[in-house]
Amino acid sequence: MSNPSLLILPGDGIGPEVMTEVRKIIDWFGARRGLKFDVSEDLVGGAAYDKHGVPLADETMAKAQEVDAVLLGAVGGPKYDDLDFSVKPERGLLRLRKEMDLYSNLRPAQCFDALADFSSLKKDVVAGLDIMIVRELTSGVYFGEPRGIFEEGNERVGINTQRYTESEIERVARSAFELAMRRNKKLCSMEKANVMESGILWREVVTRVGKDYPEVELSHMYADNGAMQLVRAPKQFDVILTDNLFGDILSDCAAMLTGSLGMLPSASLGAPMANGRPKALYEPVHGSAPDIAGQGKANPIACILSFAMALRYSFDQGAEADRLEAAIEKVLADGVRTADLLAEEGVQPVSTSEMGDAIVAALDASL
Numbered sequence: 001m002s003n004p005s006l007l008i009l010p011g012d013g014i015g016p017e018v019m020t021e022v023r024k025i026i027d028w029f030g031a032r033r034g035l036k037f038d039v040s041e042d043l044v045g046g047a048a049y050d051k052h053g054v055p056l057a058d059e060t061m062a063k064a065q066e067v068d069a070v071l072l073g074a075v076g077g078p079k080y081d082d083l084d085f086s087v088k089p090e091r092g093l094l095r096l097r098k099e100m101d102l103y104s105n106l107r108p109a110q111c112f113d114a115l116a117d118f119s120s121l122k123k124d125v126v127a128g129l130d131i132m133i134v135r136e137l138t139s140g141v142y143f144g145e146p147r148g149i150f151e152e153g154n155e156r157v158g159i160n161t162q163r164y165t166e167s168e169i170e171r172v173a174r175s176a177f178e179l180a181m182r183r184n185k186k187l188c189s190m191e192k193a194n195v196m197e198s199g200i201l202w203r204e205v206v207t208r209v210g211k212d213y214p215e216v217e218l219s220h221m222y223a224d225n226g227a228m229q230l231v232r233a234p235k236q237f238d239v240i241l242t243d244n245l246f247g248d249i250l251s252d253c254a255a256m257l258t259g260s261l262g263m264l265p266s267a268s269l270g271a272p273m274a275n276g277r278p279k280a281l282y283e284p285v286h287g288s289a290p291d292i293a294g295q296g297k298a299n300p301i302a303c304i305l306s307f308a309m310a311l312r313y314s315f316d317q318g319a320e321a322d323r324l325e326a327a328i329e330k331v332l333a334d335g336v337r338t339a340d341l342l343a344e345e346g347v348q349p350v351s352t353s354e355m356g357d358a359i360v361a362a363l364d365a366s367l
């Protein structure tokens with residue numbers, strides 16, 4: 001059997017810097033755990049525009065469709081701000097998401113004990129937090145028709161349409177239930193069925209899909225109450241399923257319960273491939289951070305945690321993903337901090353590559 005395949009797209013700004021550290025981790029799993037990947041690397045975003053005049057070349061797109069998983073750094077930067085909309089770096093990422101049809105966006109909110117003080121919430125509200133928000137990513141109000149700004153009488157009207165088909169709800173619901181089965185068998189679906197017909201349909205379809213997962217404890221909550229509960233008592237949740245718009249807001253809110261943008265991974269999953277695993281793109285939540293790019297200051301943990309998600313969801317290596325997350329937990333517990341994680345004065349931050357090396361050392365110590 002051939003090795004599982006991984007396409008790496010470092011992109012722009014701090015993307016290549018954090019990806020260098022991920023490469024160290026990938027090499028470690030190959031050398032010390034016998035986990036070999038067929039790794040290829042290509043360009044996306046501004047880097048692809050500089051070489052090909054487009055933010056994602058057709059060959060790169062084709063390659064992304066073939067591999068078991070794609071791992072992306074970040075795209076964009078001031079150098080590209082004045083480009084035409086059609087070739088902006090972000091369009092490369094959007095093309096990947098669209099053509100791979102990645103409808104299920106997984107955003108964890110996980111609190112590493114060593115960083116619990118970093119949260120804006122009380123320590124005991126967030127310590128030990130480990131929840132996952134599943135956001136529908138390819139439909140809903142960001143895509144529904146009609147949309148636009150129209151003349152109506154003597155004023156203008158701005159229109160967007162929340163639109164969900166049963167099959168769109170069903171596939172993302174299935175993805176969330178599958179996830180719940182692998183976690184703690186608890187799923188809360190959020191919509192506003194009290195005021196939106198799309199929410200009524202959402203609740204109905206999710207309930208129906210739930211019949212196929214009798215072991216999963218399913219609950220429903222109005223999304224506004226969900227927002228309140230997330231900041232009041234986030235540990236009551238395990239998997240949260242919601243639509244594109246509510247998911248955009250709730251996932252950002254949940255993520256900030258736990259601290260720095262430099263710590264946040266994500267996965268975007270699509271339909272199952274021939275091998276039964278979903279099409280998948282893994283990426284940190286942060287952007288290309290032009291303000292710190294090239295200075296060795298970037299925190300590589302968000303990108304490394306994105307690779308841990310790939311281990312878990314694309315390569316069936318949950319135990320090795322746990323090992324990697326435990327190594328990160330240990331490094332943080334030892335007080336190793338990149339500049340973005342510094343709460344107190346007087347502590348010296350480590351560089352991007354020192355953080356990567358510390359995590360590799362912690363992996364060594366785990367054997």
Ligand code: NAI
Binds near residue numbers: 093298
């Ligand atoms: P950003 O996420 O790049 O940066 C926001 C702030 O967080 C900055 O102060 C940055 O230094 C800091 N930061 C981000 N990641 C960090 C890390 N790993 N370690 C330490 N500090 C970190 O968002 P911003 O500034 O709004 O956008 C910058 C560029 O990135 C823009 O061109 C934007 O379009 C692009 N972008 C790309 C995304 C992607 O590739 N998925 C997502 C968001 C923005």
Ligand code: MG
Binds near residue numbers: 248249252
């Ligand atoms: Mg957002």
